[in-house]
Amino acid sequence: MDMLETLHYTITEADCDQQGYITVPNLVQQLVVAATTRNRLEGGSKQVLMANLKAVWMFRRIIIRQFQHLHAGDELVGFASSRTVCGRHYTQQGELYRNGELVGQLNHVMMPVVLRGRRRLTCEDTEPFFNAPALNEAEDFDPLPTIEDFPYTEEKAFTQADCDANGHYSTFDYPELVCRLSGYYEGERPLIAHMQVDFVKECVNGSVIRMGAMPLEDGIKVQGQHISTGKPAFNAYCQYKR
Secondary structure, three states, rough: OOEEEEEEOOHHHHHHHHOOOOOHHHHHHHHHHHHHHHHHHHHOOOHHHHHHHOOEEEEEEEEEEOOOOOOOOOOEEEEOOOOOOEEEEEEEEEEEOOOOOEEEEEEEEEEEOOOOOOOEEEHHHHHHHOOOOOOOEOOOOOOOOOOOOOOOOHHHEEEEEEHHHOOOEOOOOHHHHHHHHHHOOOOOOEEEEEEEEEEEOOOOOOOOOEEEEEOOOOOEEEEEEEEOOOOEEEEEEEEOOO
C-alpha cells in the first residue's frame, strides 16, 4: 500500500486515563489525524472544502485495530495511505508506529457534505481540489446491519458540552460509548482487536438516544437509536484481546 509519513506525536499525561493508558478517544484522534493529514498535504483539506463548497468531511465508518498498549511518553510516528474512491465515498488507512512496531491501525470511510442542510456531495465534486490522483477505485462499503428488538438499556442526552464547534458529537467519542457499553473497562485492560463503528444519523446538541449491547458471534454488538424517530444513530461491533 502507498503509505506516506504524516505524523510525529508524543503521548502526554493528559492523553491518558488514571490507569496510565491512552484514552480511546485520544487513540482514535491520533489515528484519524495520521490518516487525514495526507488529504491536507494533497490539497483536500477541510479548509479547502469549506472555502470552495461550504462543505465538511463526514465520517461514515471507522474500523480500529490496536496491537500494543500506549502510555505517556511514547513517541508515535503516523502514516497514511492515499484515498480510494468507493462510490460516493472515500476510504483511507492510517497507521501508528512506536519504535518501528505497528501499534494501531484505522480504516475510515468518509464523504463530503454541505454543512448547511447536510446535502451529500460526491467524490466528483472534490477530486478537482486534490493535486494527486486517488489510489484506485473499489466497491462501496457494506454497513453493519441494525438488529431489530435490540436490548437497549441506557439513554444519553447530548448537550453543547458534548459537541464540537459545529454542534455535532465528535467522531472520536463514539468508540468510547462503545467501550463503556461492551465491558472494555471490566477487569484487565484489553487491546481493541477489532472495532467497527458505523455512523448512521449523527448526534447533535439536543439529541437523545438509547443504547445497548449484546453478545454476537465472537464479539459484542452495540447500537444507538434516536428516541424521537426510532432511527439508528450508530451501529458498532467490537472484539477485545485480554
